[in-house]
Amino acid sequence: MTTTNRIERHHYDVVVIGAGGAGLRAAIEARLAGKKTAIISKSLFGKAHTVMAEGGAAAAMGNVNSRDNWQVHFRDTMRGGKFLNNFRMAELHAKESPQRIWELETYGALFDRTKDGKISQRNFGGHEYPRLAHVGDRTGLELIRTLQQKIVSLQQEDKANLGSYDARIKVFAETTITELLLDGDKVAGAFGYYRESGEFVLFEAPAVVLATGGVGRSYKVTSNSWEYTGDGHALALRAGATLINMEFLQFHPTGMVWPPSVKGILVTESVRGDGGVLKNSEGKRFMFDYVPDVFRKQYADNEAEADRWYKDPDNNRRPPELLPRDEVARAINSEVKAGRGTPAGGVYLDIASRLPADEIRRRLPSMYHQFKELADVDITKEPMEVGPTCHYVMGGVEVDPDSGAAFGSVRGLFAAGEVSGGMHGSNRLGGNSLSDLLVFGKRSGGHAASYLDQLPARPKVSMEALEAAVETALAPLQRDTGENPYHLQQDLQAVMGDLVGIIRREGELADALGRLAELRERVAKVSAAGGRRYNPGWHLALDLRNMLVVSECTAKAALERQESRGGHTREDFPAMDPKWRRVNLVCSLEGDAVRLAHKPLPRMRPELIGLFDRAELGKYLTDEELADFDALVSDADAEEAGN
Amino acid sequence: MGTKRHFRVWRGDENGGDLQDYQVEVNEGEVVLDIIHRLQATEAPDLACRWNCKAGKCGSCSMEINGMPKLGCMTRMSTFEENETVTVTPLRTFPVVRDLVTDVSFNYEKARETPAFAPPAGVAPGDYRMQQVDVERSQEFRKCIECFLCQNVCHVVRDHEENKQAFSGPRYFIRAAELDMHPLDAKTDRKEYAQSDMGLGFCNITKCCTEVCPEHIKITDNGIIPMKERVVDRRYDPLVWLGSKIFRRGQVPQTSVTSASHSGAVHSSTAKGGLHSHAGGSHDPRAEAQAQSGVNWHREVPRPTVPAVDANGRLPLTELTFDRAAAPSPFGDDVTFPLPPEHLNFAHPEQDKH
Structure with missing residues (x-):
């Protein structure tokens, strides 16, 4: 009792967990709707993983090719997701993303321009027309900075009108939420700790928006930062919400494989969009061998036609390097397995022989910079060494497409961005995630605000739930016999990377489930050395619980789905099966155990x-x-x- | 294939701490942040350090490596000698939270004080039209990843806590410059604001910020100097103000430049004929000529000289082993202020006439 009495308490209308693109956009919307809003950021403000997005934000503005429109974008998205997408989300996304991008300009964003002064748009894998609004290759940074600065400008308004920057919107930096607290079936608050001090904090709020991103830290080779431990997925599950499509993970085809320290860092797809080609160790441009039948109509089958496409896209088919990501990832994987890979286990991505050095530096400045500084490779002179890396999870919280409200038994919980599922189906197109953040960030923030308006009374946080949350959070520090959290994480990453990776088999998946069960026992006894102040070992020990339950969902769903589709490739079921297209696999939590159910996909409108x-x-x-x-x-x- | 290397990492919190020695395995192609992670996974699980992207894009892992402010993820181990000790310390300008983590809230406060983008009235979303060449100038500054290395290295606040109140620092000068150069920003007094409220005048252009910027933004040349120059035009720079004050004392009575110092100070107007200077009554022709041309902000700043080092190439005393916080007095430990009058070597122009 004494411990819970001393816990710092805050009252908010809407608490947004996550300060990436989706979280910030949701918070802006909730604040604009007049709600007192808190933003919880696991890192410092403005450091979110959104900064890593390089290519751009897809929106059918038609600035470069006027034939583009929302219907074409919708079609590309559905095609990319292999028709497993929630059609309504794909529709809303295609319709609303242009407005969301234009809105960013009113917040101060500076996108690259066309000759007539409009926002320039670039080609990207899976998009029929040039569609990605971009800023060199640092579009994610521009997006996060713009939203961050918009929040600051709202705070300045509040300071002018109400006397305090924090009056209606406040950022809690370096704060982690470990539990959602419910009153019956309604969200009543969020409990967590300040990273700096290790002190606990309770946010009492009737509406919570999850915008926590993905799960990549459960994999050995990943482009994701330490924050990506599936917190939102796990919080939602424990609160009674459901997850869908958890078997679908996107492995970005071109992550750096050399040097080892930066293994997993992404090489943007625009290197290929701007003319870069993939070659194996024999110097062969191998992607022509991997064009699947469904794409024959759009993709060239010879180098001459492919090379003409860059100049004359209307009369030529696209180069196969621009196939959807999963096709490219699988092709690279096959080449490496056939012994035609580079010494570091990847393939060559060559732009040096395709464009003049000046042009490369101008079009891909941060790529050039990154390779020069990290690997001492000059991409204008020599090819890069790239291979598949875990990049994005398509699966996530099952939500109502219009409002972002979580399904399942919980009310007052919303999700947007990578943590939500359905929008991208079985595979996400490059560029669709930045626009996804904006479209559904805004929607979930707005609907969280209107949920409050029809709520008769504020739910209350129960003392028992609070005490239980405190106890769980402190447990790793109080044990001194358990295992080191870093070793447990490495073991988890090995299981997921080796057995639930890019190419999957029934035996290995079953094996993985057994090992995850063993890991669960060990994670329950994890111990963290040191005190509560800024102790990364303790933080990891708490995150492990989330990583584990989400990994179980992925492994279970991957074992269940007996076909290959998008981000899920089964060696024992290599083809796509139309019967499986009609099914979403839905995960929920029953006590401690993950339960899997089949659910029919909503039917597309005529x-x-x-x-x-x-x-x-x-x-x-x-x-x-x-x-x-x-x-x-x-x-x-x-x-x-x-x- | 790994070799053991010697690392010294500062461990502690606001109550103090010290450098701790570690022998860590280092493999080919690794960066300093990898070594910090290896320490966390082995002997020091509670070693506090910020990081996120590990690709030089988020600006979280700022630290001082062998005394140089750097990103841990962008400092390759191959830049050190095999047998070289690598010393890792937290950013010095900000208060330590724990180990390598500092309290950087100063920067967020300054960010909040900097007026936001003002959208142009009457232009609907979707109707913004700008030319690439015009947005590029601002885009250079928007590359900033907010690692705060420039804020950390800026001597205006590095050793002068008291300046933090009035000084926003290089990061926010380029924010102001970015908005100033934004083709559609509706606010027109960015430069004046930078001068009057952000402390632009404190900056004396030593270019340390530019030197440490991992994004290679030309903070001084493209951001601070253009703002200073244009603000000088408008008579707000203290140097110009000082010049006009000295001038008004009447030591150079040829012209009466007061509030019209726009042309007077910088372009040496010859309104009443004859040359004038805002630099006082110097008759040295070279000084006079220099004063004529105004302040040369583009001058080449001499590179810092190398300090005296010992046989190992180290300073004989590091700040971290030094017995007090902050830098020692430049006047020596035996001098206390105020000095007794007899120790002053100052001659009063009238009273001390001989």
């Missing part, structure tokens, strides 16, 4: 499915669905004839 060719749909849909589609088309034809 005017949306009508945007596709029958021939294309034939590759994805079951015969039954195709019959429905044909009936729909003939109805429409009849109607037209009748008019």
Whole structure:
């Protein structure tokens, strides 16, 4: 009791957990709706993983090719996600992202320009037209800085009107939430600690927006930072929400594989968009051997046509280096396994022989800088060594597409950005995540605010729940017999990387589940040396619990889904199966155990499915669905004839 | 393939601490941050250190490595000799929280005080039109990853806690410059604000900030100097103000430049004929000529001289082993202030006439 009485308490209307693009955009919206808003940031303000996004933000503004529009963007997104996307999310995303990008300019963002002064847009894998608004190759930084500065400007307004910067929106930097506290089925608050002091803090709030990003730290080779431990996924599960599509993880095809210390750092896809090609150790441009049938129509089958495309995209098919990420990742994996890889276990990405040095430095400044400083490689002179790296999780909290409200038994919980699931289906297109953050960040923040307006009374935090949260958080510090959290993390990463990685097999997945169960026992007894002040060992010990439960969801769902699709490749089921396209795998928590359920995908509205060719749909849909589609088309034809 | 290397890492908190010695394995291609991580995973699990992206993009792992402010993730181990001891200490300008983590809230406070972008009235979202060449100038400053190395190295605050109140630092000067150069920013007094409220005048352009910037932003040349120059035009710079004060004492009576020092100070107007100077009554022709051309902000600043080092290439005394906080007195330990009058070598122009 005495411990809980001394805990610092704050009252807010909306608490946003996560200070990346989605979190900041949600917070801006909640504050604009007049709600008192807290932003919880695991790192310092402005350091979120969003800064790593290099390529750009996809939005069908049509600035470079006026034939682009939301329907084309919607189609590309669905195609990229292999039709497993929540169609409504893909629709909202395609429709609203241009406004969200333009809005950033009113916050002070400075995107690269076209000749006529509009926002320039670049080509990217899987997008039919040049669509990515960008700033050199540091678009993520621009986005986070712009949102950060918008929050500062709102704080300056509050200072002018109410006398305090923090009156209506406050950033709690270096603060980690370890538990959501409920009142019945309603969110009542969030409990966590300040990293600096190790002191606990309780936020009493009826609405919580999760924007915590992904789960990459459970993998050995990853582009993700230490923060990416699946906190939001786990918090949602424990609060009674559900996760979908957890088997789908995106392995970015081109992460650095040399030097070892920077293994996993991404080489932006725009290197390929600007003319970079992939070669194996024999010097062969191998991607032509890996164009799947579904993409034959859009991708060139010879070097001459592919090279013409950069200058004349209307009359030539695209180079196969720009295939969706999973295809490229799989191709690289096959080349390396066939013994045609580089000494460091990757392949060569060559831009040096394709563009003049000045042009490379101008188009890819931070890539040039990064390779020069980290690896002492001059990308204008020699090829890069790249290979697949864990990059993004498509799966996440199952949400209502319009509001971002979490499904399951909990109310008052919202999710946006990488932590939410459904939008990207089985695979995300490059550039769609920055626009996803903005579109659904805004939506979830706005809907969290309106949820409050119809709430009759503020839920209350119970003392028992609070005490239990304190006890769990302190446990690793009080044990001195358990294992070192760093070793446990390495073991977890080994299990996930080796057995639940880019290419999966039934036996290995079953093995992984056994090992995760053993790890669960060990994690329950983890101990952290040292005190409570800025103690990374303790923080990791607490994060491990989240990483473990989320890894279990991934392994379980990966074992269940007997097909290959997007970010889930089963060696024993190499083909896509239309029957599986109709199923989302939904994870929930029953006591401590992860429960898996099948759930049918929502059915696409007629005017949306009508945007596709029958021939294309034939590759994805079951015969039954195709019959429905044909009936729909003939109805429409009849109607037209009748008019 | 790893070799053992000697590391010294500062461990402690606001109550004090010291350098601790570690022998750590180092492999080919690693950076200092990898070694810190290896320490955490082995002998020092509670070693506090900030990091995020590990790719030089987030600016979290700022630290001082062998006394130089750097990003841990961008400092390759191959830049040190095999047998060289690597000393890692926290940023000196900010209060220590624990080990390598410092309290950088100073920077966030200054960020909050800097007026935000003012959108142009009557331009709807989607209707913003700007040319690439115009946005590029601001884009250079928007590359800033907020590692705060420039803030840390800036001598205006590094050894002068008292200046922190009035001085925002290089990071926020380039923020002001960025907005000043933004083609559509509706606020027109960015430079004046930088001078009057951010302490731009404190900066005397030693370019240390530019030197440590991991993004290679030309903080001084492209940000601070253009703002200073234009602000000088508008008579707000203390140097110009001082010049006009000295001038008004009447020691150089040829012209009466007072408030019209815009042309007077910088462009040496010859309104009433004859030359004038704002530098006082010097008759040295070279000084006169220098004063004529105004203050040369583009002058080449001499590089700092190398300090006297011992046989190991180290300073005989490091700050960390020194027996007090902050730098020693430049006047020597045996001098106390105020000095007794007889020790002053000052001659009064009237009273001390002989």
